[in-house]
Amino acid sequence: MSTPPRQIRLAAHFPGVNSTTVWSDPAAGSQIDFASFRHLAETAERGRFDFFFLAEGLRLREHQGKIFDLDVVGRPDTLTVLAALAAVTTHLGLAGTLSATFNEPYELARQLASLDHLSAGRAAWNVVTSSDAFTGENFRRGGYLDHADRYERAAAFVRTARELWDSPFDSAADPDGGVGAFRHHDRFFDIEGEFSVPRSPQGHPVVIQAGDSEQGREFAAAAADIVFSRHGALAEAQAFYSDVKARLTRHGRTPEELLIMPGVTFVLGDTAEEAAERATRIRYQQVSGPGAISFLEQVWGRDLSGYDPDGPLPDVDPDPGNTAITRGRVRHTRDPLAVARRWREIAEAGKLSIRDLIVEVTARQTFVGTPGQVADALQEHVSAGACDGFILVPHLTPGGLDEFVDKVVPLLQERGALRAEYAGATLRENLGLPPVPGRAAAEGVS
Known part of the structure; x- marks a missing residue:
């Protein structure tokens, strides 16, 4: 008997x-x-997806002191949108990106527990950190948090939230408790009182984490249910x-208790050649001429507006000390001079413009x-x-998923690799995650 495919x-x-x-694009909304x-x-639920994942930014990002007009420039509050979606979906999980730096445990735990009740057990929290003082200017504490402290605070935040979610359960078993x-008292939080929301359908909303550093990976192994990974290529993803x-065993966890799901894109065509041509066309829509110059300026740390995006790379080297040319965006380039050398080699070998x-x-x-090829690759x-x-x-946005659900999902369902119907009542059940125990386990970042 053949082994059924992994779900x-x-x-x-x-x-x-x-x-x-x-x-x-004319189809953009x-x-x-x-x-x-x-x-x-609704498209995701029609495709029997596990959850809808809403990204968030807490400040409009600036480049050269201006809002970059090809960037997304803001939208309504995440929890408000997810609460509204709870009323028009029945099985789809509702995941929101919410900062552990610029929120407080009691308030956020209460909001997420409320969403879990309103959605009958479909809430999820993508825990993110921010040590960006530019973003912090929007908040009372500003940019007080040192970069080295952000995962420590996030770990303490998640521990505290889990204690709050468990407190109705624990207090019910303790006649002397309210x-x-x-x-809860630690370096970051000193709070006490009574949690005002009853134990929610999942016990704890599903916790998602996206960090890729050593601290981020350890935090995920200790505290997350899902990792939102950036590793889509096969070898690096493995x-x-x-x-x-x-890493899970040293936190007393099994591999089944943490799901790893990379963020990926797709382009479909009737033939492989058509798909490849369409992919190239989309990439050049995503990277406009001004967009290319803007991206280069982030690495070069210089005003390159006088350069032609269809011309060669600048002959001037990057200014490694100028990191403020873009604000509100994570800077991944640690050694801009090395990046510039590598990019010059690539451009020269391929005779590429900026x-x-x-x-x-x-x-x-x-x-x-x-x-069929995309289904095979997945x-x-x-x-x-x-x-x-x-x-x-x-x-x-918003129809970019329609083609995948119409053409790839049926193939995966026919092969038995994707559910035809939802089996569980809660997001945790549909993901195949273990139920939450009565009391929160001790968690932390080692």
Whole structure:
């Protein structure tokens, strides 16, 4: 008897702050109209996806002191949108990106527990950190938090939230305690009182984490239910998967207790050639001429507005000390001089312009091909130990997922790799995650 294929977990990503959504396409819609959120969520539920994943930015990002007009420039509050979506969906999980730096445990735990009740057990929290003082200016504490402290505070925040979610359960078993009584004291939080929301349907909302550093990986192994990974290529995804899963045992956890789901893109065509041509066209829509110059300036740390995006790379070297040219965006480049040397080699070898180079070196579409080829590739990644599923990031809002659900999902369902119907009542059940125990386990970052 043949072994049944591993089940693929799927999520739909509604982008928050990025310059990859193609707003110039005639099919593009609003990123703030509720109809857009509803369309993507209903499409994902029709495809039997596990959850809808809402990204968020807490400040409009600036480049050269101005809002970059090809970027997403804001939208309504995450929890408000997810609460509205709870009323128009029945099984789809509702995941929101919410900062552990610029929120407080009692308030956020209460909001997430409320969403879990309103949705009958479908809430999820993507825990993010921020040590960006520019973003912090929007908040009372400003940019007080040192970079080195951000994961410590996040770990303490998650521990505290779990204690709050457990407090109605624990207090019910303690006749001397109040209803939902809690007390928590550590370096970051000194709070006590009574939690005002009853134990929610999942016990704890599902916790998602996206960090890739050593601290981030350890935090995920200790505290997360899902990792939102950036590793989509097969070999690097396998290495990441193996590394993070191996860390679970020292936190008393099994591999089944943590799902790894990379963010991926897709482009479909009737033939492989058509899909490849379409993928190239989309990439050049995503990377406009001004966008290419802007991206280069982030690495060069210089004003390059006088350069032609269809011309060669600047002959001047980067200024490594100028990190403030872009604000509100994570700076991944640690050694801009080394990056510039590598990019010059790539551009010279391929005779590439600035725009060609940025298209070449920035993230490409992960899965490109016919619906059958894309379905094959998705199954290969899961069966080869590269991931447990995928968070799909469409390039169009709100209809960018329609083609995948219409053409790829039926193939996966026919092969038995994707559910035909939801089996569970809660997001945790549908993901196959173990139920939450009566009391929160001790968690931390080692």
